[in-house]
């Protein structure tokens with residue numbers, strides 16, 4: 001279903017008229033309050049951050065596909081804010097990205113977002129503010145939450161559903177292997193606690209548990225495994241994959257989601273955590289405890305893990321033809337020791353990147369070439385795309401809204417211009433998006 005722009009504007013005008021005349025608006029379906037929070041992630045370890053409704057993650061929003069929702073957001077911080085509804089096909093002004101024209105919410109102010117959640121699946125919401133050198137702001141903070149858009153019919157081949165969010169805390173600038181700088185962190189959490197300091201996920205033998213996992217880190221890619229178990233990947237970025245596969249570990253770049261099903265067939269107390277020991281020690285993990293089992297949570301290294309999106313895709317047979325190919329070349333500009341690099345798309349940094357005009361209804365192919373030594377989890381707003389090739393290998397049927405384009409690699413994704421309005425494209429790595437790695441598509 002396409003969004004009717006006139007209808008949307010009409011609703012906004014009616015709301016404005018109501019406000020002027022002093023009528024009370026009907027209560028919103030959801031209310032989010034953005035406010036400072038002291039978050040204790042382990043005894044004595046307190047993070048000073050900003051979050052939604054005093055919790056990390058913010059409240060799970062679960063809402064039927066196609067049913068309009070009204071969400072009031074109140075900003076109780078001293079900086080302008082906004083909320084982006086990641087992965088949803090909604091109008092630019094409701095999308096929560098200032099680059100697309102969505103309004104900011106002034107300190108002390110309030111804004112009602114109104115849209116019709118779609119498509120069904122695991123989406124999320126988060127601030128889309130600028131952090132720059134302030135590594136406490138935007139996605140370095142606790143401003144994120146899960147948004148599950150319920151399909152009309154839930155396949156539901158599982159007994160228990162668990163949402164997990166990964167986040168990294170207390171960022172500072174640090175040196176990478178080369179001379180370039182990036183964010184480094186003191187702690188990691190799944191949910192609001194470090195490994196060993198929160199409530200375990202409690203399961204029973206014989207259950208099939210569906211984990212919906214979001215990497216809400218501002219900059220880090222995480223690898224995750226459940227000791228003693230394999231996981232079947234059934235969806236990526238909330239969309240069912242054509243070829244569900246069993247894997248020993250999953251890789252999640254910033255903003256990516258996976259839905260994995262685990263057959264609980266190995267009783268014990270286990271660690272579901274980062275595959276790398278230093279990250280587990282920093283806190284990235286959670287305990288999974290079978291009923292009736294006690295003792296110290298156990299970890300086992302999974303076999304050497306690799307990540308290949310292609311194994312979850314279909315072959316070539318259903319591949320569509322794109323009307324227009326848009327070449328995008330990613331490069332960095334080293335700015336000296338102790339400073340973040342600048343990022344360029346086709347030789348230009350945002351806001352000087354070209355605005356690319358689209359024609360509604362056409363199918364576009366983004367042909368991306370990463371000429372840098374960093375991976376880039378690229379994200380397209382307000383649309384989903386189909387991955388059509390990675391490093392020259394063609395594929396079809398894999399629908400996502402974030403895709404890692406590997407260092408010195410290539411990738412192609414197709415999308416149909418089916419949701420008119422300004423559409424932001426950017427790297428979801430905060431130090432990249434804040435330093436030039438953004439551009440806009442525009443169509444009416």
Ligand SMILES: [Cu+2]
Pocket residue numbers: 374375376377427428429432433437
């Ligand atoms: Cu990037």
